[in-house]
Amino acid sequence: MSAIGLRQTVHAEWTKLRTDTGHAWLLLGLVSVTASVSAAVAATTRCPASGCGQDPVRLSLTGVSLGQTIAAIVAVLIIGHEYGTGLIHTTLTAVPRRTTVLAAKAAVVSGTVFTAGTAAVLASVLAGRSLLPGNGFTPAHGYAALSLTDGPTLRAVSGSVIYLVLVALLALGIATAVRDAAVAMGVVLGLLYLFPLLSHVVTDPGLRRHLAQIGPMPAGLAVQATTDLRHLPIGPWAGLGVLALWAAVTLLIGGTVLRLRDA
């Protein structure tokens, strides 16, 4: 008699997600908010002369810094709402292997955020591609039109999608550990935003660099940079790796807490 497989649990979690209309609205919001903020930034940034020091790819992906919060809400609610309603007991009664439950939730969150994130990021790049040349980001000023065939651009775009997925997983781990949607959301937002706020105050350049290297948001978003890579505090993929580490650690903590504590 084999225990309940991950496949069945993922199926169940997927059914749960798709039958709660709230999630559909959130994912739609993720796409539209990311794309519209990115488009707004692309539409209002000007490059009057060559060497204006802007990174057009990063600018077109600005919406990710807002969209990530919605990815985090989806992840926080998928477990936090179950604790809020007491449904978690039913879930754990149906699937007593708690690691399997968390893995299934992680899989469903990753899948949906990946899909919505891809749409959001592609829409952002499309907006940047059509809006930026009109604002002076022209070949004459040293900027080619955004194109996914360009290596760094493709890396920034795919990296941004992975970034969104990792932020969602980070949020899932935290929500599993604290078991309360509101507190979890506060912790997630604090982790994301307080690091860059702190580096704004820190006067020591060395410490500022370290903060940018260890903060989940500044490190993770390094993957969006396509210009001036030498001066980044952390390399693009290494930065995403830091975020992945954060996500892995919080999921581990969440999983351990879920396994050891009474439900």
Place this chain on the structure above:
Amino acid sequence: MKDDPRIEVEGLRKRFGATQALNGMTFTVRPGRVTGFVGPNGAGKSTTMRVVLGLDAPDQGRALVGGQPYRTLGSPLRHLGSLLDAGALQPSRSARNHLLWLAHSQGLPASRADRVLEQVGLAEAARRRAGGFSLGMRQRLGIAAALLGDPPALMLDEPFNGLDPEGILWIRSLLSSLAAHGRTVLVSSHLMSELQDVAGHLIVVGRGRVVADTGVPELLATLSANRVTLRTSAPVAATEALARAGAIVHAKGADTVSVSGLTGEAIVTVLNAGGVPFAELATHRATLEEAYLELTRDAVQYRGDGGEETA
């Protein structure tokens, strides 16, 4: 395993802070009859059920379903159906979708969801948001979820809560028929009256341990013997005659005495034989409720505050 749907609880101990919620809880629930799980608020009924379901880990002891810990069961809903808190629903999801994800988690076909919805009489409301359900409808949905895997054992925590009289009758007959088909059925309640006429066996708990584990007829028999109230114009003669026959007699009024230790028929025979006149004879039968109150007299933790059950 379908052949051995017993629920076994052995020496469970669990402490929540200063409260000893379970203090050596031990019992076995057998198939083929409805077992009532009764005790006052805070006696440890819900905690025991949560331990059986692997939701809470006991400090000591173990709980087995069909000889296995619940958490090791494959497709557990096919082995043990349970209802803990009927309110535990995400309000925006429809009743059918709630059962659908549960079915998917057990590898059950979607048709099972429709089948159990019919069984509990919710087919009409299947596509409505569960958030709009009345307490009674939520109970029915919770029972549907318990029946989903067609399990050989069921464990329901306070299933009568919030039900109208018709609903209570419905659950009683449902439980009886499930037991009649050889299933193990454990039903908790803090009101013995709810279990009257349906439970064939009782596990009475108080302060985290079993106070009585007995069949209903045996329980009634262990009670202090039935009392008979007798009205007579010759109380002194009656008392003497009955005492001689081995009864215990108390005077209750000028012309009334209370007799215990003899059945009504025996009293009539004794009085007729002694020529003692009597006007009226009333037999008082002990109810399950009285038996329960007597058993749990020392085990009641929260008396008269009507508080929420904490364990």
Place this chain on the structure above:
Amino acid sequence: MRGLRVLHAEWTKFRTIRGWVLGAVGAILASVLFLLAGTASTNQSSTQHTQDAATLPVGPGGEAVNDSFYFMHEALTGDGSITVTVTALTGVLAQEPGHTSPGITPWAKSGILVKQSLEQGSQYAAMMVTGAHGVRMQDDFTHDRAGLPGRPSAASPRWLRLVRAGSTVTGYDSADGVHWTEIGSARLAGLPATVQVGLFTSSPAAVQTSGSRGGTSPAVATGTFGHAALGGPWARGSRPDRWQGVQVGGDAGTSGSYAENTSGAHTQTGSGFSVTGAGDIAPVVGGPTLGPAYAIENFLVGTFAALIVLTVVAVQFVTTEYRRGLIGTTLAAAPGRERVLAAKTAVVVTVAFAVGVVVAAISIPLGRQRAHATHFLVFTVPRAVELRATLGTGLLLAATAALSLALGAVLRRSATAITAVVVTTVLPYLLAVSGVLPAPLAQWLLRLTPAAGFAVQQTLPHYAHVLTVYTPASGYFPLSPWGGYAVLSGWTMLALAAATLLLRRRDG
């Protein structure tokens, strides 16, 4: 009376949930820890300043000032006047290390000065020519008046005159030495009988305004003066040819620096002098010219940590009512829905205000002490400004807590409401100050979103006569402190109105 009872009930609800009380206390602790983390580093470059790097001179108004310039001066007693021609203002810029080029910064200054003493921050009035802003009269750092336009040359010199009469100093300028125009007059209450009078030159560093944070590079200016004529009682016994040259402030201060191989100096040219100097006589402003230094609002960085914690608490204060149907009990006990909302708002506003004031009252002295220990400059501000920042922190948290409560009542899902508050307050601020966005966009964010409210903590003043990068990235909000707070309050009111409307319409 009934309102008070509802208020009392809501207060009891609040204080009996341990998590919420811990949250309020935790908000204070979190913000102090946050401050300690932010001020952990030691200033590596502090040894470069010969003066005590932990203090800035303070002007007569209590504001931090730069008072570093080259001064050829003489102590003169009583009333009198000084008149001089300026025939040239030139300079040297060192935009790349080891390489200098001719050039002048817009606010390079050269002219005549009447000053209380050689002490930095003492009172003064000055008439000067500038690099790009014509003739100016300035006094006591914060006052600036415009005179003749254009830069002086041998063909078109500028005549400058200062007249002291008691505690009043009046400035005049002239293009020909015949027709004089009064520019203005300054009342310097603290002026002693004997004052320092003479010729000065200063030049703030060149500021690169491109890029969001910008940078600075050394700049030195030289003013060429004709004969300095003293009038009135000052004329008796004065010997301009024996005037002493001194670098006031020891070095060029925080706003300027000498290029390599240059220093403050004077040389006799015919009957006059040429005076070379760097530095500035002006209030300190933020941005690249300030360098590694703390402003008071930097010490209040913990506000963000407190804000997130209080947002969670305020949102939960209302969403938990819906979660288990407590709202039914609440409304049964107090059927007036507006009254319940008002009572809840009053409770969270009071708690948040108290938390904010405590956070600020701990953070400002603690931050100052930390900065001193790590040899960083602290941007001094008048007491009134500091008080505004302290109370403003309380008001800021109070308004965001009320916003959180209102959004919690509207959205009813705590995670969504918390996110909505944080992404409309913290995120726009973060995007604006981090320099990711172009400055105009950053400024619009801080005009329109609730993040505008952080302006209430701002202590860095904006001066038209001091050049720096006045962008959010360098700590400058587009709106005034109370203007920004009004924007936040407006959003809060709007959210509360929406919550009231929805509460009235919605069932339990």
